[in-house]
Amino acid sequence: METVKFTVQGRIWSKRILYLVEGYPLIGYIGFGVIDRGTNVLQVRPTTLCPLNCIFCSVDAGPYSRNRWAEFLVDKDSIVETTKTIAEYKGGGVEALIDTIGDAFTYPWLIELVRDLKEEPSITSVAIETHGELLNKDIIDKLDKAGLDRINLSIDTMDPEKARILQGVKWFDLRRVIDMAEYIIHNTDIDLHVTPVWIPGVNDRDVIEVVKWAYRIGAGKKWPPATIQKYNVHKYGRRIPYVKPLSWRVFWKRIKELEQSLGLKLSWSMEEWGMKRMKRYPCPIRRGDRIAVKVSARGVFRGEYIGVTMGKTILVTIPSRRNIIGEKLLVEIKYNKDCLPIARVIGKI
Numbered sequence: 026m027e028t029v030k031f032t033v034q035g036r037i038w039s040k041r042i043l044y045l046v047e048g049y050p051l052i053g054y055i056g057f058g059v060i061d062r063g064t065n066v067l068q069v070r071p072t073t074l075c076p077l078n079c080i081f082c083s084v085d086a087g088p089y090s091r092n093r094w095a096e097f098l099v100d101k102d103s104i105v106e107t108t109k110t111i112a113e114y115k116g117g118g119v120e121a122l123i124d125t126i127g128d129a130f131t132y133p134w135l136i137e138l139v140r141d142l143k144e145e146p147s148i149t150s151v152a153i154e155t156h157g158e159l160l161n162k163d164i165i166d167k168l169d170k171a172g173l174d175r176i177n178l179s180i181d182t183m184d185p186e187k188a189r190i191l192q193g194v195k196w197f198d199l200r201r202v203i204d205m206a207e208y209i210i211h212n213t214d215i216d217l218h219v220t221p222v223w224i225p226g227v228n229d230r231d232v233i234e235v236v237k238w239a240y241r242i243g244a245g246k247k248w249p250p251a252t253i254q255k256y257n258v259h260k261y262g263r264r265i266p267y268v269k270p271l272s273w274r275v276f277w278k279r280i281k282e283l284e285q286s287l288g289l290k291l292s293w294s295m296e297e298w299g300m301k302r303m304k305r306y307p308c309p310i311r312r313g314d315r316i317a318v319k320v321s322a323r324g325v326f327r328g329e330y331i332g333v334t335m336g337k338t339i340l341v342t343i344p345s346r347r348n349i350i351g352e353k354l355l356v357e358i359k360y361n362k363d364c365l366p367i368a369r370v371i372g373k374i
């Protein structure tokens with residue numbers, strides 16, 4: 026049985042360790058690898074890096090992150106192999122959604138990754154999520170040739186000054202991102218789905234302008250043109266002072282009102298998305314299991330470590346106040362939703 030290997034590549038953004046991850050299967054960790062949530066869409070996460078610093082970032086990504094202490098790049102063949110294995114187990118008809126807890130365009134082997142995924146008969150579509158800052162015509166053309174089906178693009182305002190504030194970096198060039206989006210629509214077979222994040226009281230008018238623009242330029246050649254994302258606050262994410270996220274009930278009520286006033290559809294069923302429930306790839310461990318792990322690396326967030334199970338080859342997140350890298354431990358699985366186990370340490374073995 027193969028195992029997963031972490032190699033330190035150096036430091037990035039002063040103190041964070043950058044790891045290269047190789048091996049198979051890359052399942053169990055939320056930050057990288059492949060996540061199966063029981064549908065035909067697999068989340069494929071080859072990188073955690075992001076050059077932006079969005080003030081609402083739910084995963085505290087980017088150079089100015091306060092909660093991260095490690096970043097990861099995943100070996101391309103390892104992630105392709107894992108995606109293929111899970112897609113085949115599901116019986117094919119799978120979308121590989123490269124969604125990441127950073128920006129997919131930081132991945133050095135993105136074009137090769139898309140090309141290899143597209144060659145798998147069990148994978149019917151490949152899509153990428155991004156805020157668009159690293160898009161350029163050359164990459165877009167290469168992704169088009171590699172067979173990329175869709176880009177989910179987050180643009181949260183049509184105002185370049187406001188975009189610099191929302192994206193948290195002075196150099197963010199919204200005009201260029203808009204130009205690239207329009208280039209995708211008019212010059213490639215890649216579809217575009219526009220997904221602004223709505224932050225109540227901050228960009229209320231802006232998201233309306235964004236979805237109108239998405240419809241106007243012809244986004245949604247095959248998939249829905251636009252969806253408004255809800256601003257959420259997460260444990261390790263950034264939060265905007267004095268801005269309270271809407272409840273889901275209020276959010277959907279407002280979206281329905283917006284749809285009526287604009288005459289544009291903004292909410293989509295699973296069927297309209299081409300999504301369906303599918304059997305899950307079997308998870309080798311369960312909540313309550315006690316298992317032996319070798320702690321191999323830091324996790325993305327401070328105080329988090331990654332263990333590789335001995336014998337079952339799945340990654341396990343282990344919170345710890347002391348450095349436990351290199352130790353062999355007995356741990357108990359406390360949480361295991363979607364086969365993303367989090368464990369507590371019982372003792373050394």
Ligand code: SF4
Pocket residue numbers: 075076077078079081082083084085086087126127128155156
């Ligand atoms: S919201 Fe996305 S683009 Fe913005 S900092 Fe977070 S990961 Fe990067």
